[in-house]
Amino acid sequence: MPQDVLFQLKGVSKCFVKGKEKITIFEDLDLTINRGDFIAIMGPSGSGKTTLLNMLGGVDQPSAGEIWFDGARVDNLSEGALTRWRARNIGFIFQFYNLMPMLNAARNVELPLLLTKLSRAQRKKHVETALALVGLSDRAKHMPGEMSGGQQQRVAIARAIVSDPQLLLCDEPTGDLDRTTADEVLEMLQLLNREHGKTIVMVTHDPAAAKYAKQTLHLDKGKFVQRELVA
Secondary structure (H helix, E strand, O other), rough: OOOEEEEEEEEEEEEEEOOEEEEEEEEEEEEEEEEHHHHHHHHHHOOOOOHHHHHHHHOOOOOOEEEEEEEEEOOOOHHHHHHHHHHHEEEEEEEOOOOOOOOOOHHHHHHHHHOOOOOOOHHHHHHHHHHHHHHHHHHOOOOOOHHHHHHHHHHHHHHHHOOOEEEEEEEEEOOOHHHHHHHHHHHHHHHHHHHHHOOEEOOOOOOHOOOOOOOEEEEEEEEEEEEEEEE
């Protein structure tokens, strides 16, 4: 795998069996993601966008084909090895934040680090750095219910980057936000991409959000039908 290639899907297929019916989501899908890229994936509902994101994150496995990350095949890892790989390399950002309502911002951000061997003091330092990066150092002790939607999404971004992953997977990260707040979150993702070298794959229905990416891939019926580069 060339050094600038971070992720590759090779001939990937994904099928589900529902009763006597076989439903094909993808068939012989190829995708190459380079280090430092920011890719938006768009397409109609049911086109397979979230399934693709789940396969990139090791949450879902292909029915056929291969998935390679940083020169190593990952779709054939054991469940335990896949969990460790995901904790080291992948950060997830969701539409509805997925914060634990009974934990404050700092404890929510710390959650991915509980899977690591870092000491409590080391975890605390990582959390402080991540919250500072998203501009929420002063909200560390606030509960999710005490913060706006935009602040909650920034906490979710801090949680996604706290373990310094190479790849951020974003599933409609601005779908629950107003335009102004959405633009602030997208600018933050752009900053993480440009200044901190994070590779980002973002599923979105919003053409305005897609403009923040370096390229947009259009997915329809399990196939990439169009690719647009940002000028």
